[in-house]
Structures are given as C-alpha cells and as structure tokens.
Amino acid sequence: MSKAKTAYILLFRGVGGATQLPTASLREALSEAGFENVATYINSGNAVLRSGLAREKVIASVAKICEARFGFTKAIHAPTLAVWEALIAKNPFPAFKEGKHLHAAVLAGDPTQEAIDRLRGHADVGEAIEVVSRVAYLHTPNGFGRSKLGEKFDKWIGVENTARNWNTVLKLSELATKAAG
Incomplete structure (x- = not known):
C-alpha cells in the first residue's frame, strides 16, 4: 500500500x-x-x-x-x-478580505503578549493585528508598505515569520x- x-x-x-x-x-x-x-x-x-x-x-x-x-x-x-485552509477559515477580519490590505504571517513560534500589545500600541488608526494559531493577521487599510504596524512587525513580533497578502493566500x-x- x-x-x-x-x-x-x-x-x-x-x-x-x-x-x-x-x-x-x-x-x-x-x-x-x-x-x-x-x-x-x-x-x-x-x-x-x-x-x-x-x-x-x-x-x-x-x-x-x-x-x-x-x-x-x-x-x-x-x-x-x-493547515492553509484553516488559516483562511480563522481570518479574524472577515469584513476585510481585500487582497493587499490584509496579510497573514505564518509564525515559527508563539509571540509574547507583550510583543502583540506593543505592535497594537504602535499601529495607526484603523490598523489591527490578531494572532490565531501561530498566524498573525494584519489589517493595514492604507497598504502594508505605508503601515506603522507593518514597519515594525517583523522586528517586534519576536519570532521568525513570513507574510503573504490575502490575494497570495x-x-x-x-x-x-x-x-x-
């Protein structure tokens, strides 16, 4: 077999x-x-x-x-x-499925709550981050490249990761x- x-x-x-x-x-x-x-x-x-x-x-x-x-x-x-299908299903921002303004970052480990809170505190108005099952979902309505959240995400999340926009997901x-x- x-x-x-x-x-x-x-x-x-x-x-x-x-x-x-x-x-x-x-x-x-x-x-x-x-x-x-x-x-x-x-x-x-x-x-x-x-x-x-x-x-x-x-x-x-x-x-x-x-x-x-x-x-x-x-x-x-x-x-x-x-696992990828679960990542899509667990999107905590179901109203925001527009391709380049929603990102999923696959995390190699669990970030600390302090790291998540620090990123939330740095986020611009309208931006959001939620971590679900070792995936960080980032909503950046003005684009990831212009996002305050995006600018510090990789450095501050504290775990190895790789992110893709929702179109790519x-x-x-x-x-x-x-x-x-």
Missing part, C-alpha cells in the same frame, strides 16, 4: 530584492527531486507541491536543493493544504488544491 501524499505550500522567507529564487528553475529542481504537481506563484518565494514525505523531510529536502542550486539559505515554512490555496490532485 502506498503512503498517502500531502500537498504542501512552500513559503520562502526573504525572497525579493537582492535575494532571488527563479520560479522556472525552482519548479524544475523540485520536480527533478521527485516532488509531484509542483507549481510556483509570482517571483516572491511561493511554491506548492505534493509529497509522501513528512513535513520536516520536505523542508530539509527543499532547503538542500535551494542551497545547492540557488545559494538560498533562508527559512522555509511548509504548511499543509489543510487565496491563490496559494487554489494552487495547493490542484496539487493535492
């Missing part, structure tokens, strides 16, 4: 600017390594795939490929499709659903 296969969403931290991870080459490298139904989304560190490996082994294998082929050594998060869900086959 063959092992069940899981769809994973790969979130590469810190892609953009000087750090590039070419999407076509990444798809090719992951497919050559035996991952199935590989797809990438925009050139900012997003991919999906299907594998029979456990999550930790997927991350280790992808990290090894990325270092060897692309010199990429930053963190990789790999939530399953089921939904697109990755769609691609992972296809990858699950």
Whole structure:
C-alpha cells in the first residue's frame, strides 16, 4: 500500500530584492527531486507541491536543493493544504478580505503578549493585528508598505515569520488544491 501524499505550500522567507529564487528553475529542481504537481506563484518565494514525505523531510529536502542550486539559505515554512485552509477559515477580519490590505504571517513560534500589545500600541488608526494559531493577521487599510504596524512587525513580533497578502493566500490555496490532485 502506498503512503498517502500531502500537498504542501512552500513559503520562502526573504525572497525579493537582492535575494532571488527563479520560479522556472525552482519548479524544475523540485520536480527533478521527485516532488509531484509542483507549481510556483509570482517571483516572491511561493511554491506548492505534493509529497509522501513528512513535513520536516520536505523542508530539509527543499532547503538542500535551494542551497545547492540557488545559494538560498533562508527559512522555509511548509504548511499543509489543510493547515492553509484553516488559516483562511480563522481570518479574524472577515469584513476585510481585500487582497493587499490584509496579510497573514505564518509564525515559527508563539509571540509574547507583550510583543502583540506593543505592535497594537504602535499601529495607526484603523490598523489591527490578531494572532490565531501561530498566524498573525494584519489589517493595514492604507497598504502594508505605508503601515506603522507593518514597519515594525517583523522586528517586534519576536519570532521568525513570513507574510503573504490575502490575494497570495487565496491563490496559494487554489494552487495547493490542484496539487493535492
């Protein structure tokens, strides 16, 4: 009996600017390594795939490929499709689903309440942050780039993270659903 296969969403931290991870080459490298139904989304560190490996082994294998082929050594998060669907369902800002003004940051650990409160205190009028199940949801009605909350989030949250806007969150869900086959 063959092992069940899981769809994973790969979130590469810190892609953009000087750090590039070419999407076509990444798809090719992951497919050559035996991952199935590989797809990438925009050139900012997003991919999906299907594998029979456990999550930790997927991350280790992808990290090894990325270092060897692309010199990429930053963190990789790999939530399953089921975890990603829960992330979408638990959105504490259901009225704010407009793509670039709502972000979900996958957290590697639990931030302190003090860190969350400090960010809330720094937020501009109308901005908000809620942390649910190791995901920080940020509502930035004037855009993340102009947000006071966004400007301090990475430094003050206190745990490694990688954030995606809601448009990307939904697109990755769609691609992972296809990858699950």
